[in-house]
Amino acid sequence: MTPRTGLALPDTGPLQVLDRCRERVEPALRAAVESLHPWPRRMASFALGWCEADGTPAAGGGGKGVRQALAVLGGQAVGAPEEAVVAGAVAVELVHTFSLVHDDVMDGDERRRHRDSAWKAFGTGPAVLVGDALFALAVETLARAEGAHGAAAVRCLSGVLRDLLHGQADDLLFESRPWAGPQAVRLAEYEAMVAGKTGSLLAGALALGPVLAGASPRRVDALTEAGRHLGAAFQAVDDVLGVWGDPEVTGKPVHGDLRRGKKTLPVLAALAGAGPAARSLEALLGSGVPLDAGAARHAADLVEEAGGRDAAEAAARRHAAAARRCLAGGTFAPEAVGELVALSEFLLDRRL
Numbered sequence: 001m002t003p004r005t006g007l008a009l010p011d012t013g014p015l016q017v018l019d020r021c022r023e024r025v026e027p028a029l030r031a032a033v034e035s036l037h038p039w040p041r042r043m044a045s046f047a048l049g050w051c052e053a054d055g056t057p058a059a060g061g062g063g064k065g066v067r068q069a070l071a072v073l074g075g076q077a078v079g080a081p082e083e084a085v086v087a088g089a090v091a092v093e094l095v096h097t098f099s100l101v102h103d104d105v106m107d108g109d110e111r112r113r114h115r116d117s118a119w120k121a122f123g124t125g126p127a128v129l130v131g132d133a134l135f136a137l138a139v140e141t142l143a144r145a146e147g148a149h150g151a152a153a154v155r156c157l158s159g160v161l162r163d164l165l166h167g168q169a170d171d172l173l174f175e176s177r178p179w180a181g182p183q184a185v186r187l188a189e190y191e192a193m194v195a196g197k198t199g200s201l202l203a204g205a206l207a208l209g210p211v212l213a214g215a216s217p218r219r220v221d222a223l224t225e226a227g228r229h230l231g232a233a234f235q236a237v238d239d240v241l242g243v244w245g246d247p248e249v250t251g252k253p254v255h256g257d258l259r260r261g262k263k264t265l266p267v268l269a270a271l272a273g274a275g276p277a278a279r280s281l282e283a284l285l286g287s288g289v290p291l292d293a294g295a296a297r298h299a300a301d302l303v304e305e306a307g308g309r310d311a312a313e314a315a316a317r318r319h320a321a322a323a324r325r326c327l328a329g330g331t332f333a334p335e336a337v338g339e340l341v342a343l344s345e346f347l348l349d350r351r352l
Contacts, residue, residue: 014346017339021069027091041047043122043130047097051119067205068093074210074223076336086147086209094138153212160204167196174263179285185263199231226326233319236312239264243300255296270308277306
């Protein structure tokens with residue numbers, strides 16, 4: 001996808017942007033986690049990719065750090081001071097990790113980032129505990145931030161969490177609803193769910209630093225809207241990967257979302273079609289028989305034949321373009337905006 005906003009992309013590559021932002025945030029993030037009780041501290045460090053389950057240092061480095069990078073760039077876009085940028089990014093990364101830990105418990109996912117998920121490594125109860133600890137630590141990070149706008153930032157984060165939990169509740173409820181008939185999940189319902197579950201956190205990532213810095217409501221609103229669109233775009237890509245992604249890249253089993261009955265964008269878009277592939281897919285998914293490997297592969301082929309993959313990828317491009325328009329329409333620092341655009345394009349195109 002080539003940006004059409006006329007914004008100049010930076011010379012710095014997106015991977016370098018991610019590395020730079022991680023290096024800027026990680027010392028404060030580690031200091032925050034260090035304040036936890038030793039047991040949840042070790043589990044939090046495991047969830048963040050810093051250590052193995054037994055506490056020995058990990059060779060890798062956890063996730064990509066997209067949300068903390070968005071937080072840094074959102075702060076830079078309004079010229080926020082260093083303290084505000086870092087505090088916002090730390091809070092966002094803590095909330096993101098909390099949401100992943102609890103998501104894996106709720107979904108029963110045993111793998112996260114090519115190794116055991118937190119609940120698989122430590123047990124369900126301990127995973128719930130460490131998620132709660134990360135959630136509380138995120139709120140504390142903002143409440144104790146320097147400056148006069150900590151309370152406004154906590155209110156912003158509270159709104160993010162409210163919307164995230166609303167979206168997560170809908171996502172879980174969708175799994176028990178039928179594939180066809182009046183109770184079937186509609187595309188409009190899916191879009192509302194994604195705006196909460198995924199879009200809210202990316203919106204908060206871009207907005208928290210500016211809120212801590214006392215940026216104008218107009219600028220905060222533009223960044224918030226850009227983040228919501230980026231969240232929808234990223235979720236569309238994740239949904240594609242959940243059906244066709246390479247397990248070596250995603251760290252998740254092939255066709256995992258289909259076999260679990262997840263209502264994702266490619267599948268819902270395919271079912272909304274009128275052709276024979278859509279009806280065959282409806283019959284297969286609605287049979288009540290769990291999909292084995294062969295049936296899941298056949299379902300994936302039907303989703304693609306019915307246009308579900310194309311629809312999801314088109315939605316990702318549409319939301320990414322809307323995010324770029326939000327960024328182009330504000331009075332933001334050009335370098336930060338260019339890096340935001342380049343980062344979003346890289347993540348959408350390369351399917352990291």
